[in-house]
Amino acid sequence: MLLSPEEWTALALSLRVSLWATLASLPLAALVALVLARGRFLGKTLVNGLVHLPLVMPPVVTGYLLLLAFGRRGPIGAFLAETFGIVFAFRWTGAALAAGVMGFPLMVRAIRLSIEAVDRRLEAAARSLGAGPVATFFAVTLPLVLPGILAGWVLAFAKAMGEFGATITFVSNIPGETQTLPLAIYAFTQVPGADTPALRLTLVSIAVSMAALVASELLARAVGRRIGIV
Amino acid sequence: MTLDVDVRHRLGAFTLAARFRAEAGITVLFGRSGAGKTSLVDILAGLVRPQEGRVIVDGVTFVDTELGVFLPAHKRRVGYVFQEGRLFPHLTVRQNLLFGRWFTPRAERWGDLGHVTELLGIGHLLARRPAGLSGGEKQRVAIGRALLRSPRLLLLDEPLAALDEARKAEILPYVERLRDEIGVPIVYVSHSLAEVARLATTVVALNAGEVAACGPAAEVLAGVALAPLGYGESGAVVEARVAAHEAEAGLTRLESPVGQLRVPRLALAPATPVRLRIPARDVMVALASPADISALNVLPGTVVAVRTVSDAVADVTLACGQGHIVARITRYSVERLRLAPGVAAHAVVKSVVFEGGATAGATLGFAVTAVEAG
Incomplete structure (x- = not known):
């Protein structure tokens, strides 16, 4: 109603890209966080550095590296396209990949911190009660880490909603396919006299971010009450 | 098991x-x-x-x-x-x-x-x-x-x-x-x-x-083994049972492996088991059975061990009846009375502590009740 069809498309695409990006990267982020929090192995610092790289590199660099690796002629991109028919280049899936990569360090960081905060003596108690390592993880560790996972997911989602540099470099700015909210705002600012739609989308962007924050706060409180932490 | x-x-x-x-x-x-x-x-x-x-x-x-x-x-x-x-x-x-x-x-x-x-x-x-x-x-x-x-x-x-x-x-x-x-x-x-x-x-x-x-x-x-740990609280633990009440004197007679003990009246039926601890510091040692003494419980026995606790103090373990009693006395007294394994002596018990056994616990409570029997 308030937005033009093109603007609705950008908003819907942004939500889809961000959801896919964060949901698909969540299991991997949890695993990496677990390994970084609990694992003791050679090269841990290196893994930690690699995970954090997208946080400290210019987004353009990340986008360009993604283009080199996942582009049509890139080694991984060509393999995935031939074997599974999955194409990232200039598709919304590519936007999701870029958003996922950029949000990954934030997600890992939040989950890792909450895993490190789990009282390991509770896990010893679970083992003494007959729970093996896997059962202990699902019955004790995971529920206690849940607020951290939620926080990491919201952070990554917010990051994905705002991701610009890596996306435009990797998959360009194609309306209806890769033009997410920030890219649409950018496009409007490049056209003379399109200040009004740019401003409208800016307000939408702010509203979505606020909604995500409030939702995460409510969810965290509900989970906290349920697991007896708050 | x-x-x-x-x-x-x-x-x-x-x-x-x-x-x-x-x-x-x-x-x-x-x-x-x-x-x-x-x-x-x-x-x-x-x-x-x-x-x-x-x-x-x-x-x-x-x-x-x-x-x-x-x-x-x-x-x-x-x-x-x-x-x-x-x-x-x-x-x-x-x-x-x-x-x-x-x-x-x-x-x-x-x-x-x-x-x-x-x-x-x-x-x-x-x-x-x-x-x-x-x-x-x-x-x-x-x-x-x-x-x-x-x-x-x-x-x-x-x-x-x-x-x-x-x-x-x-x-x-x-x-x-x-x-x-x-x-x-x-x-x-x-x-x-x-x-x-x-x-x-x-x-x-x-x-x-x-x-x-x-x-x-x-x-x-019994303190034999714990004494070297220096707990400062050694004593003998004795499993006893209520034998009879002496209504007039307001006392209760207990039957135990170390002999008969008399304590202020307990609100327990005869045959009720009670666990006692006799702190070593509340036991005196006498060579002859002391006459004209206020303490009620004088148990004849034999010294089985003398263990030095510090420069001044020693724990003397006496075998009385079927059990043991530990007395903490000065080394000076040990030498003066020539206490050594095999010497016949009497343990003069000044007080008894009830540990509240399975049945006595309800009546006596866990809080240790020290009873002056002397």
Whole structure:
């Protein structure tokens, strides 16, 4: 109603890209966080550095590296396209990949911190009660880490909603396919006299971010009450 | 049930080298903080893997480093009650209690939720979360959780350490009920002589990672073995029973292995068992039976050991009747009276402390009641 069809498309695409990006990267982020929090192995610092790289590199660099690796002629991109028919280049899936990569360090960081905060003596108690390592993880560790996972997911989602540099470099700015909210705002600012739609989308962007924050706060409180932490 | 332990484990500068055997009932691991009690219990539970040695419970080998056997903690079916409870904060009391049940094969379950909640008096807490429980309630839930694992061995690591006297008095009767009603073998860690005297069937005294003494409670606590640990609280533990009341004098006569004892009247029926501790510092030694003395209890016996405690003080152990009594006297007196093993002497008992046995506990309470019988 308030937005033009093109603007609705950008908003819907942004939500889809961000959801896919964060949901698909969540299991991997949890695993990496677990390994970084609990694992003791050679090269841990290196893994930690690699995970954090997208946080400290210019987004353009990340986008360009993604283009080199996942582009049509890139080694991984060509393999995935031939074997599974999955194409990232200039598709919304590519936007999701870029958003996922950029949000990954934030997600890992939040989950890792909450895993490190789990009282390991509770896990010893679970083992003494007959729970093996896997059962202990699902019955004790995971529920206690849940607020951290939620926080990491919201952070990554917010990051994905705002991701610009890596996306435009990797998959360009194609309306209806890769033009997410920030890219649409950018496009409007490049056209003379399109200040009004740019401003409208800016307000939408702010509203979505606020909604995500409030939702995460409510969810965290509900989970906290349920697991007896708050 | 037999518990067969022989382990060596090094942790930094500390070396645990413990070897003992215990039968059914409550085995108390006794010693100061840092003596290695918790490390030993962690080894029994499988939370720590000893570098060397073996642990065999009721014929089941938990650990044998020579044979390369190590049964992981979750396969041992050992109930562990930790010092700090360690209840799961994200589960209700009911879910906490039933946690171990999920992992116990149906055929091996003997713990029953209804029975356990009734035994521990926690039925009204089932819907609550651990955060809302008092310290005593938390510990009772922790005991219930360990019991519902249907354990072949129950480990209690100073379950009362974090509680005040009133809460301790609240929990101890439940521990006695576990021993008497459920019959599960228990290893109980404590540094409190009072708890040992009240609960122990077998005592394993640990000192700096080594077993200083091991054996039936009354024997170990007789002070013979504990004296070198310097607890400053040595004494004899005596199992007695009420013989008769002397209404006119307001006294009660007790029958015990060390002989007959007379104490101010107890509100207990004849034949009721009571456990007494006779503190060494409240016992005098006399060569001849003293006449015209206010003390009521003068027990004839023979000196079996004299152990120097410090420059000035020694503990003299006397065999009286079928039991032992320990007297803490000056070394000067030891020399003056020429006390040595084999010398006939009399123990003059000035006071007796009731430890509140299974039945006397209800009447006398746990708080130690010192009775001046002199």
